[in-house]
């Protein structure tokens with residue numbers, strides 16, 4: 001029997017009978033664009049799709065896409081497999097530790113699901129240009145880094161050319177933390193984007209340096225002290241590598257000693273790793289839920305067999321009532337610094353120096369820019385590149401904002417991590 | 431900004447480095463959720479997957495996906511009971527089969543591909559049809575998770591950390607009151623000291639002040655609380671370099687959520703009223719002995735044992751640790767009182783073994799959020815689908831269907847065989863304000879969609895189901911978190927869930 005299924009390298013259609021039947025009948029929920037039958041199946045098979053991330057979500061996404069009838073899948077990931085991935089990244093085995101995630105995942109799914117082509121790229125999304133992203137029908141993100149999400153979001157928005165409908169690449173984004181997760185669909189420039197919702201990903205409030213230096217109260221304060229103060233002071237020649245057990249042990253011992261000095265209990269090795277690496281708990285089942293919800297949207301977008309998600313689903317598996325989902329339409333913001341037409345209002349103290357203001361951009365929930373350069377319409381206030389311009393604008397850093405801009409003036413902020421410029425309107429707070 | 435640390439006279443000895451074991455590294459990301467105790471419970475479990483084969487309810491893929499999500503975090507054993515042979519259609523939806531599996535036992539093939547996921551887990555399979563092996567005596571004995579007891583208690587429910595703070599500001603005990611008195615006259619403090627009084631003590635101080643001015647009453651409603659908050663804000667010093675004080679900001683921010691009398695949550699109240707809690711026997715589970723002792727504690731003090739946690743707050747190290755010690759000491763005293771009651775119960779019931787102190791301690795710390803799931807019908811396996819003659823669920827349908835943003839018509843459509851046609855017409859005629867058509871249209875659409883896809887699986891739907899089932903299984907096996915009580919419907923067209931209680 002098995003020999004009947006593969007003839008001249010093509011796979012028998014019999015295995016796809018569930019999918020074929022569903023895509024061959026009309027659905028009361030689909031809109032007019034849906035024409036059930038072979039055309040829909042071939043539209044699905046010719047949809048080239050990109051998966052960003054071959055980790056917990058990525059492994060699930062590749063399996064789901066392959067079993068949803070997609071035939072031409074690309075996957076990007078710059079990471080190698082770590083032993084702590086094995087509790088959920090089910091395409092990897094102990095013997096794969098150290099190998100490229102994208103390559104191992106692609107080879108596994110290609111072998112398991114005959115007829116699907118998966119092209120891995122072991123590297124960064126930033127290595128690729130617009131021409132590369134232009135080849136895909138849609139893009140699915142399964143990332144744990146907010147920076148990478150923001151980069152692909154701004155890149156896809158920048159690519160949109162109103163005269164060319166093909167330039168609009170739907171972005172499906174999934175994310176998980178413990179028992180919780182979310183899936184959303186973004187139509188760049190048309191619907192709410194990652195940046196519109198950025199304040200939902202506010203960075204954890206940083207512990208003030210003086211607390212770390214003089215009045216620690218929590219075990220985490222002692223660990224942060226070892227990380228931010230003791231390491232640079234005592235081991236300034238070593239680049240901290242949290243995957244080096246000797247480095248982690250050193251931080252742990254320092255933190256432990258400090259905690260004992262202040263009668264603080266609770267510093268552990270696992271907590272040291274968690275605090276310094278900002279480890280987010282992750283389990284297979286949550287990845288399965290979010291990745292399946294994302295792939296479901298990919299299938300809808302590629303075939304029109306049902307209306308796609310508009311535009312956000314939050315899944316909470318650890319609620320008091322067991323579980324709940326919240327599905328809603330996140331609003332597109334006119335003053336979104338990436339997809340909006342208007343500058344975002346931002347309240348500033350006019351006597352703050354430019355340097356301090358730029359420092360706060362890293363922490364403000366609506367900005368989160370780490371290496372900002374700033375200019376008004378007429379002049380550069382501070383530019384990090386090129387070196388000549390940096391030198392000539394550096395004196396502005398110590399000037400007060402009120403001496404550089406007027407109340408309500410619009411400024412453009414760029415950051416090497418993003419393709420585009422952010423627009424802010426600086427309003428003086430009294 | 432400098433401060434003398436409270437140093438010990440001799441430097442503490444360095445502990446040997448406890449680098450994580452290979453197992454801790456592999457399971458690190460989940461140990462941060464359910465800890466070693468949850469992991470141990472998972473590893474001791476044996477999960478049985480029974481694959482149903484009636485048309486329209488092929489559970490083999492959802493089942494395999496569920497097992498994948500349980501094998502990866504390392505359950506001990508799994509068994510797949512499935513009498514079917516692998517078909518070509520299976521290959522298109524089940525990732526844990528290959529070309530070479532065709533025509534072989536689906537139970538055996540799926541077991542062997544799933545087994546590859548984790549060498550720490552043992553897989554087994556049963557090829558015989560269900561009706562051959564299920565009736566055998568003790569055939570279900572090796573498995574966890576299949577027989578639902580009448581009561582299922584969960585101590586560690588992982589409540590939202592925002593909601594767990596129990597600081598007893600309106601019911602301070604002697605030592606806490608003494609700490610507030612010890613502050614002395616705040617106006618005499620240096621700016622440094624004034625800016626480092628923990629907000630909790632500030633509120634205690636100003637609450638006393640408020641009480642004196644309001645006939646011995648605490649601020650109770652929203653208006654009084656906001657008034658109290660303004661009063662606190664006015665006590666902050668603004669003449670300093672920062673132009674304000676962080677501890678006073680924290681105090682103001684805490685007023686609304688921290689100034690409420692301790693109340694007994696519904697989960698706890700229900701637990702206290704369950705027969706097993708009030709009528710102990712020698713054979714009562716440990717849980718019920720501790721629950722009874724906590725009930726006695728509550729009846730006597732009108733509060734639960736203090737959990738003892740203290741949130742971080744602006745303070746000097748020494749000042750914070752001192753306050754933390756006061757909370758911990760009170761929590762320990764409460765635990766000791768409960769333990770004492772437990773020991774008395776044990777001896778009066780003539781129980782041979784003592785309940786571990788750590789178990790009592792954990793219960794005391796989580797008492798406010800303990801939950802007991804009850805299965806009143808005491809059916810070992812509750813029916814998860816609506817059955818003919820389930821009048822109770824049928825009478826609930828009108829309210830379910832017309833509630834806001836309901837997707838209950840999906841549930842209705844999936845159970846259409848059990849709904850009398852007269853009932854269906856009545857339901858369709860109900861008034862309904864939900865957008866997206868009349869109720870009749872919604873019901874007809876759902877029935878049409880279910881009919882057209884009947885007997886056909888989409889991998890994504892099975893995978894999402896497997897994810898949800900696995901999350902619930904983990905909750906039950908680890909006895910942590912709150913499991914779903916009812917049937918979850920997933921609507922992949924609208925990306926929504928709804929829970930239906932049958």
Ligand SMILES: [Zn+2]
Pocket residue numbers: 192193194195196197332333336337338339340
């Ligand atoms: Zn936007």
